Amino acid sequence: MNRNEEYQTLLSELEAVPDGLQDTEQRALTRRIALQKRRRLVLTPILGAAACFTAFVLLVNLSIPFASACGRVPWLRELAKAVAFSPSLSAAVENEYVQPIGETKTEGGITVTVEYVIVDRKQLNIFYTAKFADGLDLSVDYDYGLDEGYGSMAFSGGTQVTCGELKQIELEFVEKDVPSEMNLCFRFYDRKAYMGADWNAFSAEIPEDQAPDYLTEIPFHLEFDPYYTAQGKIIPVDTAFTLDGQRFILTEVELYPTHLRVNMRAEADNTASLTGLDLYLENEYGERFERPGGLTAAGSPESEEGATFWLDSTFFNHGQHLTLYITHARWKDKDAPRVRLDLMEGTAENLPQGVRFLKAERLYGGSWEVTFLKSTREIGDLGNLMACHGFWDEAGNHYDVLQNSSNFGYLDPETGKWIEEEGIISEIFPLRGFYGTVAYLEPTSNRATNFNTPVAIPIK
CATH class of the missing domain: 2.40.30 (Elongation Factor Tu (Ef-tu); domain 3)
Incomplete structure (x- = not known):
């Protein structure tokens, strides 16, 4: 059975609602709200790993149909582990918002499988596994095949490879939308040579003439279901507000399955530039949506384009009302001396x-x-x-x-x-x-x- 067949089987299994589900969901919602209110913005890697494990355990134990599906479909359990750090992506998996890929290629003794993607109009999350012989210590780099016409983008994906472990690559598109198809090339290196390369301290890249030779490269051509790449909507707000005597306009909110963006612009006669915000969203049930683990802000409120702040998505939330709360602001006075x-x-x-x-x-x-x-x-x-x-x-x-x-x-x-x-x-x-x-x-x-x-x- 391939990934698409597994996925369709899972969908049919999840259509049946077990007895007592409503009470279980209400208890899960109450506990999730309490957990999210205790979240911290700064976590050490050890705490982050513990949070991932805890989130996955809660997800499996609090959702009866999800736990049942995990027991029958091993790949869903692994995907849930991979996204446990992200409330937005966890909600996407819970709501069956996953496009299976299941494409495998082998080159130079390394086998890569692009397993699935979670994608919408502005963000692409690719999940893959790599398998290779014991004794190899590998690093990986990625070529996304996208030109400068796509404007600002944020990329994240670990370079260390563990044989058989599900890994994630995240691409955040700022000005442009996610394309309908994309070339992705995996380049594998000997880890010691890769980590010992002479990195450019300013750009965090290896100068081209000093990059180590890769062991092999494995290219893929990915096509994304238009149903997923069309998902997202703009919520007009156009509300003026004041922070510490400085005036702003919250122009709109962009809502996507994988994340949410808050767009705002500063008034031209402000005496200070806004350099940072701590903010969150809350629905009528008291459930909070805070900062995601990836990109958190872009642009400047004083620029013509304004500034964008990233938060966890409310796309799969059943609340009807949302309020943005700002708790902390950082400033640079325009007349501040050096x-x-x-x-x-x-x-x-x-x-x-x-x-x-x-x-x-x-x-x-x-x-x-x-x-x-x-x-x-x-x-x-x-x-x-x-x-x-x-x-x-x-x-x-x-x-x-x-x-x-x-x-x-x-x-x-x-x-x-x-x-x-x-x-x-x-x-x-x-x-x-x-x-x-x-x-x-x-x-x-x-x-x-x-x-x-x-x-x-x-x-x-």
Whole structure:
């Protein structure tokens, strides 16, 4: 039996509603709401793995028809595990929103099967398995065969390959829609050679002339069912609202089976640029829809196109009313001065709210490395806050910052001990090529606003 036959069999099996299903579904909804209210925005990989396992166990145990189907159809159980981290994709699987593919190819002793896709008008999720001989340690890269005409896109997919394990690739289309068909090429490498390549620290890519040779490549031509690629709708809102004295318009909401997008635009005479939001949706039952695990924001509210914020999808939800709640906003005042660092004295002027200058150290060769501490309680979890726009010397010469790191802790310069404080993140980056003593930085944000009473905007 191929994947399409398995899928049709599953559909017919799920048509029968077991006795007592309504009560079970109500209990499941109540428990899911409670779980979602306890979600955290920042998770370590260990916590993420535990959440995936917990979500899958709840899904199988709380939904009688889904648990029954999992017991009879092994591939559905594996797919449920693969998407357990995502409320949107889990809901898609629960609602039979899956296109089976089941195409297999073998090259160079490696067998790849594109098992299924979850796709709509703006997002494509590809699930595949790779099988190969024991003893091989492989990495994989992907060529999607899409030209620049598709505009901005976000790609994600792990490079490490485990034999027989279901893996996911996610493609997020921003301006353009998902195409009706696409070429996808898997390129497999020896893992040691791949990880040892000379990566470009700025673009996170391997320079073409330094890329290791791949062991084999396996191409696929994928065609997507038009029923799935047409799914999605635009909900006009056009509601004006104010955040900390700054004015905005929530123009529309884009609703897709895999995710939801909130589009907004800033008024031209605002005195501060909006650089980040913490927000969520809630229906009339108190069920929350928060940030997804992938792309979370794009664009700028001050631009002509405006800004887009990603949330979990309400597509399969039975609620009739939705309200958007904003709990936290981050700003860059348009007249904010640059941060001045005196590296010899170890002092800083005009630091953003919630940021401390910890230390400056001379590196081998005479340039500097600087460390800042950021409070996520005050400004949110902003990566690359201080180094985003590089830095300047006193003569106005600009220097790029091509690498930086963030940690949930820091080395105390006085005691030499490693310190971990809840809500404190350290940001460390070198001032390469700079040998002076005074540097100027331009942070991405300089202050934040916490709304103890969330700003509420009705959607529908």
